[in-house]
Amino acid sequence: MNRSSFLKRFTAILAKEFVQMRRDRLTFAMMIGVPIMQLILFGYAINADPRKLPTAVVATDASPFSRSLLSALDHTGYFAIDPNPYTAAEAQALLARGKVQFVITIPSDFARSLERGERPALLIEADATDPGATGGALAAMVQVANTALAHDLTGPLARLNPGPPPFEVRVHRLYNPEGLTQYNIVPGLIGLILTMTMIMMTSLAMTRERERGTFENLLAMPVRPFEVMLGKIVPYIFVGAVQVTVILTVGHYLFGVPMVGSLLMLSGVLVIFIAANLTIGFTFSTIAKNQLQAMQMTFFFFLPSILLSGFMFPFRGMPGWAQTIGEIFPLTHFLRVVRGVMLKGASWAEIQPEVWPLLAFMGGAMVVAMLRYRRTLD
Amino acid sequence: MSPDLAIEVSGLNKHFGALHAVRDVSIDVRRGQICGFLGPNGSGKTTTIRMLCGLMTPDSGQGTCLGFDILRQSAAIKREVGYMTQKFSFYEDLSIRENLRFVARMYGVPNPRRVVEQTLERLGLTGRQKQLAGTLSGGWKQRMALAACILHEPQLLLLDEPTAGVDPKARREFWDQIHLLAAEGLTVLVSTHYMDEAERCNVIAYLDMGRLLARGSVAEIIRGSGLTTWHVDAPDPGALAHALRQRPGVSMVAAFGNTLHVSGPDSAALDQALAPYRYEPQLRWHESVPTLEDAFIALMEKNRATGVVAA
Numbered sequence: 001m002n003r004s005s006f007l008k009r010f011t012a013i014l015a016k017e018f019v020q021m022r023r024d025r026l027t028f029a030m031m032i033g034v035p036i037m038q039l040i041l042f043g044y045a046i047n048a049d050p051r052k053l054p055t056a057v058v059a060t061d062a063s064p065f066s067r068s069l070l071s072a073l074d075h076t077g078y079f080a081i082d083p084n085p086y087t088a089a090e091a092q093a094l095l096a097r098g099k100v101q102f103v104i105t106i107p108s109d110f111a112r113s114l115e116r117g118e119r120p121a122l123l124i125e126a127d128a129t130d131p132g133a134t135g136g137a138l139a140a141m142v143q144v145a146n147t148a149l150a151h152d153l154t155g156p157l158a159r160l161n162p163g164p165p166p167f168e169v170r171v172h173r174l175y176n177p178e179g180l181t182q183y184n185i186v187p188g189l190i191g192l193i194l195t196m197t198m199i200m201m202t203s204l205a206m207t208r209e210r211e212r213g214t215f216e217n218l219l220a221m222p223v224r225p226f227e228v229m230l231g232k233i234v235p236y237i238f239v240g241a242v243q244v245t246v247i248l249t250v251g252h253y254l255f256g257v258p259m260v261g262s263l264l265m266l267s268g269v270l271v272i273f274i275a276a277n278l279t280i281g282f283t284f285s286t287i288a289k290n291q292l293q294a295m296q297m298t299f300f301f302f303l304p305s306i307l308l309s310g311f312m313f314p315f316r317g318m319p320g321w322a323q324t325i326g327e328i329f330p331l332t333h334f335l336r337v338v339r340g341v342m343l344k345g346a347s348w349a350e351i352q353p354e355v356w357p358l359l360a361f362m363g364g365a366m367v368v369a370m371l372r373y374r375r376t377l378d
Numbered sequence: 379m380s381p382d383l384a385i386e387v388s389g390l391n392k393h394f395g396a397l398h399a400v401r402d403v404s405i406d407v408r409r410g411q412i413c414g415f416l417g418p419n420g421s422g423k424t425t426t427i428r429m430l431c432g433l434m435t436p437d438s439g440q441g442t443c444l445g446f447d448i449l450r451q452s453a454a455i456k457r458e459v460g461y462m463t464q465k466f467s468f469y470e471d472l473s474i475r476e477n478l479r480f481v482a483r484m485y486g487v488p489n490p491r492r493v494v495e496q497t498l499e500r501l502g503l504t505g506r507q508k509q510l511a512g513t514l515s516g517g518w519k520q521r522m523a524l525a526a527c528i529l530h531e532p533q534l535l536l537l538d539e540p541t542a543g544v545d546p547k548a549r550r551e552f553w554d555q556i557h558l559l560a561a562e563g564l565t566v567l568v569s570t571h572y573m574d575e576a577e578r579c580n581v582i583a584y585l586d587m588g589r590l591l592a593r594g595s596v597a598e599i600i601r602g603s604g605l606t607t608w609h610v611d612a613p614d615p616g617a618l619a620h621a622l623r624q625r626p627g628v629s630m631v632a633a634f635g636n637t638l639h640v641s642g643p644d645s646a647a648l649d650q651a652l653a654p655y656r657y658e659p660q661l662r663w664h665e666s667v668p669t670l671e672d673a674f675i676a677l678m679e680k681n682r683a684t685g686v687v688a689a
Binding site: 024 | 432434452453456457465466468469472476479484486510
């Protein structure tokens with residue numbers, strides 16, 4: 001078996017896969033439709049820093065202090081304050097029914113206690129069932145408490161002014177100054193969508209041949225497992241490239257996600273990442289007995305990938321053991337590369353520690369696939 | 379190893395768990411012969427064929443296929459063999475032409491375009507070359523599968539029940555093709571359930587429960603069965619058949635219209651059994667030769683009667 005016959009067989013499988021892909025319209029549409037749909041959902045629908053949260057106020061104190069406080073809260077953008085007055089019981093009911101996210105209670109003697117220097121308490125009750133929804137708003141509260149009354153505390157009340165803190169804090173939000181969720185999500189989506197579609201497509205590759213009975217014919221031909229694997233994987237590298245192009249284009253024009261670093265370098269890593277996913281998919285397809293099992297294995301791999309990679313939740317927020325597991329998944333490493341290159345303009349030296357694990361993963365999966373690929377029907 | 383034998387295997391065994399699917403099967407097929415492979419469902423035909431072309435590894439046994447060792451040289455065997463699976467195993471979402479082109483390139487056929495063209499022409503598929511394989515009827519699928527099996531010019535064809543579910547005309551044409559190919563020097567091993575197809579083979583091998591029970595030409599197998607057969611035309615064949623089955627020395631009674639085929643393993647015993655009916659005026663008796671089917675059924679029943687104990 002010389003090199004030219006290797007090329008003949010490899011291109012024969014390649015050509016066959018492309019024709020089959022073209023005939024399978026639904027799958028083809030899905031491969032392009034899924035990235036667009038996910039982009040729109042994640043880009044427009046999902047916000048990790050929610051604002052304008054419904055807020056009810058229980059206030060029996062109609063002092064200028066109360067008004068200043070409420071207007072300061074309003075200005076943070078986190079609170080959508082309901083102008084109707086509520087009794088404490090009504091407000092509790094609203095909170096319980098989930099109609100409001102916050103209830104702010106200003107006690108009736110607020111103004112008087114304040115003037116006396118008694119440090120009256122302002123109560124904020126939050127529906128904290130979803131900590132993510134309340135976090136940003138509650139952080140903004142601290143700032144409000146410090147500054148809201150600065151204009152009202154004049155004359156004899158000036159002594160109540162807290163005055164400037166002994167030191168100044170300067171925060172620079174690097175790489176994403178406005179804290180836009182899309183900047184984080186769009187690069188992440190490239191990894192997520194590739195992981196999902198690439199593994200799914202190739203995990204079906206061999207099982208489909210087996211279920212349709214064409215596998216027996218393939219086995220009867222003088223073809224080596226490596227040639228079959230290569231011929232089944234390479235077409236999807238093109239599909240992956242199309243998906244990436246769609247995501248990057250839409251991300252750029254719709255959400256203005258920047259590309260600070262080198263697109264060429266990112267493309268190189270993308271090819272490795274796509275190939276790693278395709279290899280694991282192919283490995284699944286040599287293990288699974290039918291297409292259903294192949295799908296189950298895909299999801300078994302996909303779920304921890306999104307949960308532990310840092311796509312959904314901050315990677316550093318996880319305990320050590322979870323981080324260790326997360327390090328196994330190609331998505332984890334790819335996310336660091338893609339966010340690094342697109343948002344931070346990372347250089348090769350900065351991303352290369354993430355590239356080796358991708359290559360190692362791919363190599364390992366390839367070995368398993370070759371060991372599992374059966375040359376006979378036994 | 380004899381150079382004029384295309385297949386020469388001996389003592390093949392294959393187990394699937396507790397099932398002993400193939401037991402000590404030995405087959406020789408001369409080059410250029412058409413060898414029919416017969417036997418009931420589950421008798422081990424498909425497994426034997428798969429072992430011959432390297433798709434399955436025998437548990438024991440050895441031999442050669444086209445001079446290549448079946449255990450160690452399966453890659454070489456695959457290049458020289460055309461294997462047609464029992465179930466259609468080409469890509470239903472590819473056209474006839476695309477399927478053939480794929481096969482031609484996988485076998486590294488030089489000038490695949492021309493070879494595909496010629497093969498389409500030869501099997502009368504040119505008019506349908508753009509049709510998707512999945513939309514073809516049984517006869518056309520079988521014709522396409524045969525085209526795919528021969529386009530790399532193999533020396534040996536292994537056909538696993540190629541004509542199952544194909545209409546008589548298509549079957550006839552298929553067999554004409556097989557004979558043409560054999561005349562060109564191709565060796566063919568073909569499994570089938572049809573007796574008329576078996577009779578078109580040069581040699582026959584008969585398998586039951588994994589055992590090779592008989593091999594030889596049609597005449598040899600019939601002779602080897604040791605059966606004697608009488609045909610009798612009867613006005614009420616049902617009643618007569620029932621009566622004859624009770625007689626010792628009668629092993630088989632089969633009705634064909636108003637004619638009964640009555641067979642027994644021992645000619646003298648059969649004569650004795652039939653004696654009371656021989657001169658009844660409404661019955662017309664004449665001695666005949668057993669059919670191939672009679673011979674197979676006799677072989678199978680004998681095997682089952684003894685084989686169960688041996689197993």
